[in-house]
Each structure stands twice: as C-alpha cells, then as structure tokens.
Ligand SMILES: Nc1ncnc2c1ncn2[C@@H]1O[C@H](COP(=O)(O)OP(=O)(O)O)[C@@H](O)[C@H]1O
C-alpha cells in the first residue's frame with residue numbers, strides 16, 4: 001500500500017502565536033480507515049483543516065495523491081471530501097440544491113442521478129426537497145456527508161462525525177463508512193469515542209497537544225499494549241493465596257471467591273496451562289473461568305496521561 | 309480556471325435573489341416612484357429646467373445610480389459575508405478553486421442583481437417622465453461598469469466585516485452621503501464655487517455625471533474624465549481584492 005496523504009513536519013501556529021501542531025508527520029495509506037483519537041484541543045481539527053486548505057501551514061509540506069496542497073492545490077483538493085465538525089449549512093436551501101452546489105464547486109458537471117444515489121445511501125432521499133432548517137441535527141450531519149461525497153472524493157475526512165449523535169445514527173454512520181471503504185475511499189475520522197475507533201478503524205493514531213503520539217495497526221496496538229485477564233471463580237473461598245502460586249501474581253477478589261491472573265497476549269507463553277495445573281495441585285476447585293481484554297480506552301488514557 | 313464553480317456560485321446567489329424577488333423589486337420600484345412624486349412632481353414643478361432638461365427627467369440618471377450603487381454594494385457585501393457568518397465558507401476554502409473564481413461568482417451575481425434593479429427603475433421612470441437616451445450603448449456600458457465596480461467594493465466590505473454592524477457601516481456612512489452629495493438631484497454647477505471644488509473629490513460625481521451625459525449629451529464634467537475616474541475606481545478595487553487573494557486576509561488563517 002502507498003500513502004495517499006502524506007504530511008511532513010507540519011507546524012501550525014495561529015495568529016496569536018499558539019502552536020496547535022508541532023511538527024506532525026503522518027502517512028495515510030490508500031484505502032484504509034484511520035481513526036485519529038485525541039482529547040479536545042489536541043489539534044485534530046487543525047490538522048484536517050490544514051490538509052484540506054482551510055488553514056495555511058506555518059511550515060512543512062502536505063501531499064494528497066502525490067499533489068502538493070500548496071502549489072498544486074486544485075489537483076490535491078479535487079480528491080478530498082470534508083465533513084466538518086461544526087454543522088455549517090445554508091438554512092434556506094433545499095438538501096438537493098445544497099448538495100448539488102458542493103458538486104459544482106468541485107468543477108463536476110451536474111449529475112442528479114448520482115446525487116440522488118448518495119442521498120438514498122444516507123437515508124436522505126425523502127428529504128431532498130426539504131429546506132435544511134427543517135431537518136433534525138442528525139439529518140443535517142448526513143447532509144454534510146452527502147455534500148462531501150457529492151464530488152466523488154478519493155479521500156474523505158470526517159471530523160467527529162458522531163459527536164452528539166444518537167446510538168442508532170452512529171451505527172448507520174459506521175455502515176456508510178464501511179460501504180465507502182469497500183468502494184475504495186480512504187477515510188480519516190477524528191473522534192473521542194474510543195469505541196468508534198475500535199469498531200471501524202484499520203489503524204489508530206493518537207494525537208495530544210499538537211503531537212502525534214503513535215500511529216499503529218489497531219489489532220497490533222491492542223495486542224502489543226493490551227493485556228488479558230483470566231478470571232477464575234472458585235467453588236470455595238480461599239483466605240490466602242497458597243504459597244505455591246505466589247509466582248503468578250494473582251489478585252484475590254470477592255472475599256476470596258475469585259482470583260485474577262493478568263497475562264500478555266503477545267508473550268511467548270501465557271502461563272495459563274501451568275497455572276491451571278498448579279491451581280489443582282494447590283487444592284483449589286474452579287467453578288468457572290473467563291478472559292477479558294483491556295480496551296483501546298485503557299491504552300489511550302494511559303498514553304494521554306503520560307504526555308500531560 | 310474552474311468555470312463550473314463560477315457558474316455554480318453565480319446560480320446559487322441568483323437563486324437567493326429570486327427567492328425574495330418581491331422584496332428585491334418592490335422596494336426599489338416603490339422608493340423610486342416616491343422620489344418621482346416628491347422631487348419630480350411636487351418640487352420639480354417649481355423648478356424650471358436644469359441644463360436644458362426638465363427636472364423630473366434630470367434626476368432619472370441620478371436616481372438609477374443611487375439605487376444601483378447601494379444595491380451592488382450591499383448585495384456583494386452580504387453575499388460573501390453570509391457564508392463567513394454561517395460557516396459555509398469552509399466549502400469555498402476547501403474546493404479546488406482560486407479566489408478569482410470566488411470573486412467572479414459573487415461579484416457577477418451581485419452586479420447582475422444591481423443591473424436588474426437599475427433597469428427596472430429606468431422602466432419605472434418612463435411612466436413618470438419623458439426621457440430620451442442620447443447614447444444608449446454608453447448608458448448601458450456605464451451602468452454595467454458601475455454595477456461591477458461597486459460589487460467589487462461590496463465584496464471587499466464583506467470580507468473585511470466581522471459583524472453585521474460593520475457590514476452596514478460603510479454603505480451608511482460613506483456610500484449614501486457620497487451618492488447624495490454626488491449630484492444625484494442637482495447639477496454641481498448649482499453649488500457655490502467652494503463646494504463645487506470640494507465636490508470634485510467625490511468619485512461618485514464622475515459616475516453620475518458620465519451616466520447623465522449618456523442620457524442628455526451634456527454633463528458637469530467631461531466624459532473622458534468620467535471614464536477615467538470609473539476605471540481608476542474599478543482598478544483600485546481589483547488591486548485590493550488581488551491583495552486579499554494573495555494574503556488570505558480575513559479568510560484563511
Ligand atoms: N482559530 C484559532 N485561533 C487560535 N487558536 C485556535 C484556533 N483554532 C483552534 N485553536 C487552538 O488550537 C488547539 C487545537 O484546536 P483543534 O484543532 O480545534 O483541536 P481538536 O479538534 O482536537 O479539539 C486548541 O487549543 C484551540 O484552542
């Protein structure tokens with residue numbers, strides 16, 4: 001896979017001198033879904049705005065599809081669709097007109113059939129002649145997505161697409177994103193819902209205070225940093241952890257009714273087999289066992305804590 | 309050049325105009341009619357002739373200019389201010405278009421609306437007074453140039469303004485006085501000599517004078533000077549817009 005968006009040593013200082021991005025470098029691969037995770041004020045929107053041409057980089061370079069976003073801005077921007085964080089829409093226009101307008105701005109000839117298709121995908125078709133101000137918040141968010149898709153972009157930026165959106169709509173949105181990925185669109189979404197990154201991303205980037213802390217394959221990330229817990233429920237409570245099990249670093253819980261064993265899923269040996277043997281030898285009777293995996297959330301919270 | 313984008317912006321803006329067509333047209337027609345009743349009929353009946361033309365006819369070019377200048381400025385300034393205000397400007401900034409296309413779309417639409425209103429007022433005028441147009445082509449050329457140059461000015465105001473007060477400020481404090489004092493309702497030869505000199509610093513004088521020349525073949529100042537003045541004004545607006553375009557002033561952070 002090759003990078004469709006390449007950001008090199010990007011710095012962005014706002015007029016007041018505040019440095020919102022501190023030498024960010026990032027390669028986004030063709031066809032992937034990258035989730036950018038970061039707390040409020042981390043610089044997610046600034047990064048997207050700078051790639052899309054809404055703000056000007058202070059230094060560094062950006063290419064999209066191999067085109068420099070400063071010197072070859074027409075070619076670069078033609079490839080990009082942007083769904084902004086804020087719901088910015090012309091209230092008095094109809095959905096159809098507003099979406100067609102976006103397509104026209106990108107120099108594409110009018111194509112009502114294509115636009116109606118996009119509206120259908122987003123369950124907006126029955127609202128196409130409604131004025132935007134009559135739509136609900138979730139519907140307006142869909143209109144923003146339709147506008148971004150109106151000109152058939154190869155790269156789609158979604159800036160917190162599901163912030164303040166109900167669960168059902170969020171699931172719908174994930175489906176739309178999955179469909180787009182299947183059709184070959186590269187998707188970058190920012191979020192502070194970890195479950196969102198976990199659910200749909202191929203790779204996860206963590207950004208905080210204008211710096212990218214890591215970008216990694218989601219599965220790798222979870223495997224590398226994730227720990228699994230084995231919870232053993234006992235038939236009878238044990239008052240202490242027998243000496244012969246001291247090496248396992250077990251935790252007693254529930255008044256001795258259960259023991260928890262933490263292990264690294266990536267380790268050569270998890271030690272589970274020997275533990276279970278030793279439990280039997282120690283005379284403890286197991287009633288049930290279950291495993292739990294630590295979530296991206298634990299990883300994320302850990303990383304962000306480290307940098308602040 | 310992304311002509312498709314220019315056309316898209318143009319049509320989008322014109323639709324806003326036609327959506328409110330009644331307000332857009334009724335108010336200039338009504339106010340012009342009032343001017344004719346008050347100035348043309350009531351006061352004009354006491355005034356003999358100005359520069360060999362009946363007073364009612366004399367004020368027609370000035371009245372058209374008054375409306376066209378204020379309409380062009382306010383349309384263009386509002387046209388570009390509105391997307392900034394509601395945030396939809398993000399689309400213009402992230403589209404594969406340069407500032408030139410944005411200016412062409414917005415200024416083109418604002419100028420068209422102003423031209424529309426100018427022509428409607430001219431038609432209204434025919435109902436009240438007898439007028440002949442001595443140089444119809446020059447008249448149209450002056451009208452179109454005025455529409456474009458004041459739309460350019462309005463565009464600059466719309467970019468500059470960061471609130472609604474500022475948006476109203478320039479038209480109210482600068483343009484309206486200049487237009488009223490620019491000889492819309494009188495010939496500047498009717499003024500005392502000192503004021504005649506001061507008036508020559510008012511750029512609007514040249515526009516109204518040139519426009520009036522195209523109607524009656526006579527004017528306060530030479531037609532050549534009028535053309536030069538409007539060219540200068542248009543050039544200055546374009547230079548400022550080019551600078552805005554270069555620096556991204558007030559648009560791109
Ligand atoms: N126009 C601006 N002028 C000055 N500072 C800004 C501007 N926009 C954003 N910032 C600052 O830059 C930082 C990053 O903001 P942003 O990119 O919006 O973060 P995020 O999208 O991750 O919440 C914040 O501290 C914010 O206050």
Ligand SMILES: [Mg+2]
Pocket residue numbers: 044045046085159
């Ligand atoms: Mg943001």
